[in-house]
Amino acid sequence: MTSDEQWDDVSFVISSRYRVDTLQRLAEGPATPSLISDETGLSIAHISRALQELRDSDLVTLLVSEDRRKGRVYGVTDAGREVWDTIEAQNMIDAE
Template sequence: MNDEWDEIGYVISSNYRTEVLGCLANGPATPSRIADETDISIAHVSRALQELRERSVVELLVPEDRRKGRIYGITEKGDRVWAEMDAENLID
């Protein structure tokens, strides 16, 4: 659980990461769909996805070399992090 608190702290330190993770908690999505649903620029969404991927909270669900139609999903670790954030009322 200590590792998850580290991840929670990392996620909630950025509104962009929190919004992107929340969107993916509802199901897999493309960066453009996340941008549309969250009203965040595609550049910020892409950066947040990259940061969350580096922490194994989200994953790319299509081949790495695909440039269009990249679909991201939440990992099991991401699910646990999001559930704990929700349980602790850390989500606006």
Template sequence: MENERNEDPTDWDQIGFIISSKYRTAVLEQLVDGPSIPSSIASRTSLPITHVSRALRSLRERSLVELLVSKEKRKGRIYGVTEEGKRLWERIEAEGMVD
């Protein structure tokens, strides 16, 4: 457990933020597989588009996902996971914190 003492405590803040919402968890899991648009994420996860959009916005505010097209673009907004988001997702999976 020595290694855990040297970890960045913000990792746990971010992980807690992600896993405290099934919507954020589902959206991040989809984006780890590759960039996508909100409507595709919604159809693959069977989540309402409003929840997907809200999850994307909150994950983006924490720099876990990023908009890959111009922010002026209203339709066809493509999102991708950031390196930080991918790293944290891998940790969540390794720790068995998702189903």
């Protein structure tokens, strides 16, 4: 991944609190949308949208069969891990 591509991804993630919170939670380990929702206090609709956006950007991946409708477990990709590490290292997380 080039530096420009990585910074584009960093910018994409930090432009949404929902993407930040979702990626931050997945950086800790795999989780279901409902678990992320419970732990972050964000609505399941926001989490689902953030997961889809992060997945479209190849920052997270679905760890179970695409056919599963319940119990879908997501994890962070290597690219997602690099982006999250950059966000943390550069202190780009807004304080709540």
